[in-house]
Amino acid sequence: MRLKICLKLILTIGLFYSCNEKLSAQELQKFKESAERGAIIYKDFCMVCHLPDGNGVSGVYPPLANSDYLKTKRAKSIKSIKYGLSGEIKVNGETYNSIMAPLGLTDKEIADVMNYITTSWGNKNTQMITEAEVSKIQPKD
Numbered sequence: 325m326r327l328k329i330c331l332k333l334i335l336t337i338g339l340f341y342s343c344n345e346k347l348s349a350q351e352l353q354k355f356k357e358s359a360e361r362g363a364i365i366y367k368d369f370c371m372v373c374h375l376p377d378g379n380g381v382s383g384v385y386p387p388l389a390n391s392d393y394l395k396t397k398r399a400k401s402i403k404s405i406k407y408g409l410s411g412e413i414k415v416n417g418e419t420y421n422s423i424m425a426p427l428g429l430t431d432k433e434i435a436d437v438m439n440y441i442t443t444s445w446g447n448k449n450t451q452m453i454t455e456a457e458v459s460k461i462q463p464k465d
């Protein structure tokens with residue numbers, strides 16, 4: 325009797341872990357595909373200012389590569405792409421006081437481009453940004 329319960333337990337745990345692993349591989353694939361779509365959006369909408377290497381132009385267009393702003397202000401970064409950004413900000417110790425207009429992207433496109441810029445040029449985001457996460461971001465965030 326005990327052996328049966330034990331076996332059942334092992335089976336359940338085994339199944340749980342194998343399902344979990346499958347899910348994370350699927351999630352990883354989704355993350356990769358989103359970032360790939362984001363790369364195309366980046367070229368079309370962002371590269372003119374933030375440049376192909378994500379380094380921007382010191383004092384004029386802030387960097388996205390190794391940007392402490394992008395790294396530590398996830399919601400604010402999403403908000404800046406969704407609603408635009410103006411006024412004084414500090415990125416990697418340098419002050420910017422300019423304007424980025426909203427670019428008219430859909431929530432899904434914003435998630436894609438965020439997944440691209442947060443995993444490029446040495447940036448290391450492991451938490452995929454979803455369309456649902458973007459849709460929750462409000463102008464007051």
Ligand code: HEC
Pocket residue numbers: 365366369370371372373374384385386387388391393394401404405409410411412413415420421422423424425427437438441
């Ligand atoms: C016309 C130039 C221009 C374009 C195009 C542009 N940006 Fe920006 N971006 C700026 C400026 C200028 C700022 C800083 C605004 C300020 O000083 O308040 C900024 C700030 C940012 C920030 C926050 C600061 C940082 O460096 O981490 C992020 C994130 C960002 N942009 C991402 C994007 C993405 C993604 C796109 C394309 C969808 C894009 N930008 C398109 C000019 C631009």
